[in-house]
Amino acid sequence: MARKPIASILPGTAGNLRFLADRLRAGHLVGVPTETVYGLAADALNARACRKIFVAKGRPASDPLIVHIAELADLAKIAVPNQPALTLAKAFWPGPLTLVLPRTGIVPALVSAGLPSVAVRMPAHPLFRRLLKLTGRPLAAPSANPFGYISPTTAAHVHASLGARIGHILDGGPARIGLESTIVDLRDPSRPRLIRPGAISRAELSRVLGRPVLLPERVLARPGARIAPGLFKRHYSPRTSLTLHRRFSASLIARGKSDEAWLFIAKPAGPLAKNIFWLDARGDLRGVGRRLFARLRALDVAGYRRIHVESATGDGAADAINDRLRRAAAR
Numbered sequence: 001m002a003r004k005p006i007a008s009i010l011p012g013t014a015g016n017l018r019f020l021a022d023r024l025r026a027g028h029l030v031g032v033p034t035e036t037v038y039g040l041a042a043d044a045l046n047a048r049a050c051r052k053i054f055v056a057k058g059r060p061a062s063d064p065l066i067v068h069i070a071e072l073a074d075l076a077k078i079a080v081p082n083q084p085a086l087t088l089a090k091a092f093w094p095g096p097l098t099l100v101l102p103r104t105g106i107v108p109a110l111v112s113a114g115l116p117s118v119a120v121r122m123p124a125h126p127l128f129r130r131l132l133k134l135t136g137r138p139l140a141a142p143s144a145n146p147f148g149y150i151s152p153t154t155a156a157h158v159h160a161s162l163g164a165r166i167g168h169i170l171d172g173g174p175a176r177i178g179l180e181s182t183i184v185d186l187r188d189p190s191r192p193r194l195i196r197p198g199a200i201s202r203a204e205l206s207r208v209l210g211r212p213v214l215l216p217e218r219v220l221a222r223p224g225a226r227i228a229p230g231l232f233k234r235h236y237s238p239r240t241s242l243t244l245h246r247r248f249s250a251s252l253i254a255r256g257k258s259d260e261a262w263l264f265i266a267k268p269a270g271p272l273a274k275n276i277f278w279l280d281a282r283g284d285l286r287g288v289g290r291r292l293f294a295r296l297r298a299l300d301v302a303g304y305r306r307i308h309v310e311s312a313t314g315d316g317a318a319d320a321i322n323d324r325l326r327r328a329a330a331r
């Protein structure tokens, strides 16, 4: 039997933020808003608190957590920064960029899944930043969803799937970006590699660094390399079967059954059947990224037998959107 949700959703008043900072310092979990997706936060320096994250999410212990910091001065406490890291931090923090660096001894092994590295991000969401400062500790926070399911972009999403497992969720409104952070591996400063595409594109990173950032495929291609242990082929997935198409053709949709949903990037022309959906009226990829996960959740519970989705085209954000769609479609 499913457990009843007990979590309360709290607005970001000064009193609530102080209360939630106390909860975090006492080793409890809190659902937090970020500009990427909602996170499930715990004191990153408290191994017992972080263990609760893995339990609540059903996340394998082999999948390390991203640690969030409030100020650049906090970086050197948990990681060993190098020049490219400082260059990228200066250009993109606070923001949706995570850097993987060698870690210091104060980071519990559990947080980094036993690796000698740590993933660090300085988030931009004003409420999360205030909470980080009030807590006075770095906060480990993966997305606040059961492992493998679609990431949450509202407090209500967190409540729906983890509400029975946590006490409190800080409401910061719908996530502005809606896709998880870009992750760059800087363990070898001479060979920066993309681990996960996000709103900040590989081209932007390469331009700021003045050298090419390697593709994630190269990372995955290395046989047996435990470089990015959390990169699973199937992830961000609805329970309903999802088919990813390069482009929707009129004949394909005409053959489509009414118990299947068709999700376009931009609003298609003409009279539209009830099972036709789109992510952004004009196909603006920022709007697509922002609405993607909420739309997939809504379609997942709408009772369709299958969800068909069209790939995004263009540069930058299209890579991140298509990466999530490919994983959602994987068997």
Ligand code: AMP
Pocket (backbone or CB within 6 Å): 063, 064, 065, 066, 100, 112, 115, 117, 118, 119, 141, 142, 143, 180, 183, 195, 227, 228, 229, 230, 231
């Ligand atoms: P998330 O699922 O959004 O919490 O992102 C966590 C992902 O960041 C993991 O699945 C890894 O791909 C990557 N990551 C986190 N920590 C490390 C680390 N210490 N070394 C390498 N990759 C990491």
Ligand code: MG
Pocket (backbone or CB within 6 Å): 142, 143, 151
């Ligand atoms: Mg996640």
